[in-house]
Amino acid sequence: MLRLGRSSKIVLGVIVGIVLVFMYVPLALVxxxxxxxxxxxxxxxxxxxxxxxxxxxxSEPIRAAVLNSVIVGLGATVIxxxxxxxxxxALSRFRFYGKQTVNLLIVLPIALPGVVTGVAFSNTFNSIxxxxxxxxxxFGMIVAHATFCIVMVFNNVFARLRRxxxxxxxxxxxxxxxxxxxxxxxxxxxxRTAFAAGGLLAFALSFDEVVVTIFTAPPGVDTxxxxxxxxxxxxxxxxxxxxxxxxxxxxxxIPVYISQRLSRAEEDE
Amino acid sequence: MTTTAxxxxxxxxxxVPLHRPISTALHKRPRVRLxxxxxxxxxxxVGLYIFSLALLLITxxxxxxxxxxxxxxxxxxxxxxxxxxxxAYISTSLRTLGIALAVTALxxxxxxxxxxxxxxxxxxxxxxxxAVAITLPLWAGYLVKIVAMRITFTEEGFFNxxxxxxxxxxxxxxxxxxxxxxTYLWFPYMALPVYTAIRQIPVNLFDASADLGAxxxxxxxxxxxxxLTPALIAGSVFTxxxxxxxxxAARFVGGANSQMIGSIIASNINLNPPVAxxxxxxxxxxVVIYLLVTRRTGALERx
Numbered sequence: 001m002l003r004l005g006r007s008s009k010i011v012l013g014v015i016v017g018i019v020l021v022f023m024y025v026p027l028a029l030v031x032x033x034x035x036x037x038x039x040x041x042x043x044x045x046x047x048x049x050x051x052x053x054x055x056x057x058x059s060e061p062i063r064a065a066v067l068n069s070v071i072v073g074l075g076a077t078v079i080x081x082x083x084x085x086x087x088x089x090a091l092s093r094f095r096f097y098g099k100q101t102v103n104l105l106i107v108l109p110i111a112l113p114g115v116v117t118g119v120a121f122s123n124t125f126n127s128i129x130x131x132x133x134x135x136x137x138x139f140g141m142i143v144a145h146a147t148f149c150i151v152m153v154f155n156n157v158f159a160r161l162r163r164x165x166x167x168x169x170x171x172x173x174x175x176x177x178x179x180x181x182x183x184x185x186x187x188x189x190x191x192r193t194a195f196a197a198g199g200l201l202a203f204a205l206s207f208d209e210v211v212v213t214i215f216t217a218p219p220g221v222d223t224x225x226x227x228x229x230x231x232x233x234x235x236x237x238x239x240x241x242x243x244x245x246x247x248x249x250x251x252x253x254i255p256v257y258i259s260q261r262l263s264r265a266e267e268d269e
Numbered sequence: 270m271t272t273t274a275x276x277x278x279x280x281x282x283x284x285v286p287l288h289r290p291i292s293t294a295l296h297k298r299p300r301v302r303l304x305x306x307x308x309x310x311x312x313x314x315v316g317l318y319i320f321s322l323a324l325l326l327i328t329x330x331x332x333x334x335x336x337x338x339x340x341x342x343x344x345x346x347x348x349x350x351x352x353x354x355x356x357a358y359i360s361t362s363l364r365t366l367g368i369a370l371a372v373t374a375l376x377x378x379x380x381x382x383x384x385x386x387x388x389x390x391x392x393x394x395x396x397x398x399x400a401v402a403i404t405l406p407l408w409a410g411y412l413v414k415i416v417a418m419r420i421t422f423t424e425e426g427f428f429n430x431x432x433x434x435x436x437x438x439x440x441x442x443x444x445x446x447x448x449x450x451x452t453y454l455w456f457p458y459m460a461l462p463v464y465t466a467i468r469q470i471p472v473n474l475f476d477a478s479a480d481l482g483a484x485x486x487x488x489x490x491x492x493x494x495x496x497l498t499p500a501l502i503a504g505s506v507f508t509x510x511x512x513x514x515x516x517x518a519a520r521f522v523g524g525a526n527s528q529m530i531g532s533i534i535a536s537n538i539n540l541n542p543p544v545a546x547x548x549x550x551x552x553x554x555x556v557v558i559y560l561l562v563t564r565r566t567g568a569l570e571r572x
Binding site: 002003004005008009011012013015016018019020022023024025026027029030033041042043044079082083084086087089090094096102105106108109111112113114115116117119120121122123124127128143146147150173176178179180204208209210211214215225228229232238241242245248249252253255256 | 291299314318321340387390402412414416419420426484489517531545552553
């Protein structure tokens with residue numbers, strides 16, 4: 001037992017209280033101000049209304065931005081799922097020279113600051129592809145996002161593959177199943193929750209990403225974070241941003257719920 | 270007897286088709302299998318990402334034509350010299366480094382008491398609630414949190430109104446608010462490993478320490494803290510490198526004169542790509558040095 005006096009426990013309790021207040025009061029203020037009828041956020045809120053919710057509901061730019069974010073997120077997730085799973089198999093099943101380097105390569109895009117990754121991609125797009133007559137446009141964002149999403153899938157699938165029993169695959173092949181059949185019937189069912197969790201994290205990461213997107217988005221195309229960024233710079237629509245932010249806070253409960261379900265499904269398996 | 274055995278053998282043989290040329294070939298050649306697995310990921314990561322990084326690094330040695338202001342391939346070290354000669358650039362690098370270290374220190378200062386409370390004082394029910402409570406904000410968006418900090422610390426915002434009741438005023442927008450905002454963003458990355466590490470300390474150690482007459486605080490100082498070092502280092506890698514690369518917090522809650530390294534890279538990428546490229550090396554260098562220092566402690570392997 002850790003023997004602490006009553007006053008020590010109270011001090012620790014107060015610090016925990018401060019941490020929780022620090023974490024949740026700002027988010028609560030966002031939600032509160034989404035219902036503020038004035039243009040800019042204030043405290044205390046003097047007049048409540050649904051004014052900004054009505055504006056947000058019919059806003060064409062917001063709708064377009066959400067659509068862009070979903071398309072980019074899905075594209076990046078599909079690529080990350082393929083590349084992340086392939087590299088997870090390679091690194092969990094084989095020993096080879098340069099393994100550490102491959103591992104580092106996968107982590108690097110998320111370890112380096114977003115601004116470096118973003119600037120590097122935009123530099124390549126502008127100084128190599130454009131002079132060569134290739135307009136990468138929209139796909140540039142997907143390429144950049146996929147690159148830093150790979151690690152999310154890789155980490156999840158790799159951790160699962162390491163714990164899996166390779167004998168099951170051997171048994172399946174001994175019984176005459178080919179590689180494809182073994183993968184479909186034996187291997188994949190064993191890591192599908194990790195696969196799904198990795199995909200979920202990849203999508204969430206892409207959906208939330210700002211900095212790399214700033215440099216790789218084609219002109220005139222906004223993802224949702226870019227829309228928030230641009231609207232934040234315009235002081236008169238402060239509470240419209242709060243409406244979108246409130247929706248995002250509520251939406252963030254979905255991946256939390258799904259990841260809880262996934263980890264429970266994992267325990268059942 | 271023999272016929273039954275033969276029959277059985279024949280039946281098995283027909284039930285198990287052995288002609289799967291691709292599967293058999295792949296099974297015999299593990300190198301080919303490895304190559305097939307790695308081909309796509311490596312083409313992507315090396316061909317697109319490493320290629321782009323290398324190109325950026327090369328651009329750092331290029332020149333900008335003073336008349337046409339177009340980038341011209343060449344070789345000059347002027348862009349790097351600028352990093353060390355321009356006082357504004359030096360102070361920005363140092364400011365960024367200071368902010369990243371302050372965020373790390375502040376996160377650790379709150380993560381340790383939080384972890385001790387959760388692992389050792391809270392009831393199991395409360396522990397579960399707190400664990401969810403620190404994880405949840407991780408999912409709320411990055412910009413959502415910057416918006417949240419902005420309206421908390423703005424002129425007529427929450428902090429000034431509440432503090433005003435006690436005759437105080439908040440920090441306003443400036444470097445302290447940037448530090449608070451970055452701590453707000455990255456705190457869970459420190460809190461979770463620290464909490465996990467405290468939970469993993471064997472209960473015996475606490476009993477032994479208490480039996481030997483140590484008070485709670487002595488136990489924390491002499492038993493818990495040394496065992497926390499790996500977790501603190503692992504957490505600090507996140508809080509340090511994420512803060513180091515950030516520049517949007519500085520842009521939105523930093524007020525004037527709070528530029529960070531990222532601000533300089535971002536503002537130069539269109540005007541003067543070679544300078545932006547040279548400046549990109551600074552955060553990379555800081556992160557690599559930090560990783561090397563932490564690797565020397567061996568903390569990362571033990572995580």
